[in-house]
Amino acid sequence: MPESESVITQEMRDAVGVESDPVIYDIEKGAIIRFAQAIGDDNVIFNRENDARKTRYKGLVAPPTFLRSVAHVETPEPKIKVSSPYPANVDGGSEWEYFEPIHAGDTITATTYLSDVHERQGGRFGNMLIMVRETKYVNQFGNVAALQRTTGISYQPPD
Amino acid sequence: MEQRYFEDIEEGSEVPTLRKDPTPQQLVKYAGASGDFYQIHYDVNFAKNNGLPDIILHGALKNAFLGQLMTDYVGFDGTLKKLSCQYRAMDIPGTPVFAKGTVVKKYVEENENIVECEIWLENEEGQKTTPGYAIVSLPNRS
DSSP, rough: OOOOOOOHHHHHHHHTTTTOOOOOEEEHHHHHHHHHHHHEEEEHHHHHHHHHSTTTTTBBBBOTTTHHHEEEEEEESSSSOOOOOOOOEEEEEEEEEESOBBBBTOEEEEEEEEEEEEEEEEEEEEEEEEEEEEEEOOOSOOOEEEEEEEEEEEEOOOO | OOOOOOOGGOTTTTEEEEEEEEEOOHHHHHHHOOOOOGGGTTHHHHHHHOOSSOOOOOOHHHHHHHHHHHHHTTTTTTTTEEEEEEOSSOOOOTOEEEEEEEEEEEEEEEEEEEEEEEEEETTTOOEEEEEEEEEEEEOOOO
């Protein structure tokens, strides 16, 4: 397949790393417990305050993917919205990186931004545009508690 | 919960399988708890009108199952550091899914005992619908 022209625009490059306005979430104990029950995880650190206190967490903490549920309340909106010129999209997956536990009672500030944009040539679909969006969750002590990356892959379907 | 220790982990060993039996009710509970109310996860007619065979599991719920696989694995004293997955195929409620994993490598880095695992969700036919990767740290026995 011939090399296609790059579809990465200056606007996309300029958008990389530009953080959205922050959205603030109060991490509620009840929301954590409901989430743990919904996913069917009976680990005491997510469900029972008294037992969780006896662990090194000293209280209830959130399961690994809990933060993506608080983000449904109000989602941080990217400052610069960029979209792919290609019509077909594939979910390239999700990635979490954890630095600090999320405790019940925490106040978490979330911002989102385009963290990477690049292309991959030569696959089944010719040129593929890969955009990685990152959401950063910072706790009330100013520490990054978690990073969430979602990768979107877009391409021009063959005729 | 039984604590797992770094010394006891061998490369190539298995992460104990976590069986989940998602039901339509669980998808409704997850919709409520997560705020993801896209109808393909609980309205059969809506799902079929969108070309799907049935209602399907939320990708994020499958991500959560893989999270549970690893938080069970590390116990209270280990830490999940990284968790990733890709949604390659749909899973439907009413049939079990199995979260599984294999230890790829273990090493010490900056005084942390790191264990890297290939993880995935597979269906009853053994198809890996949701491959992923996890990096954890584990405590020493002594």
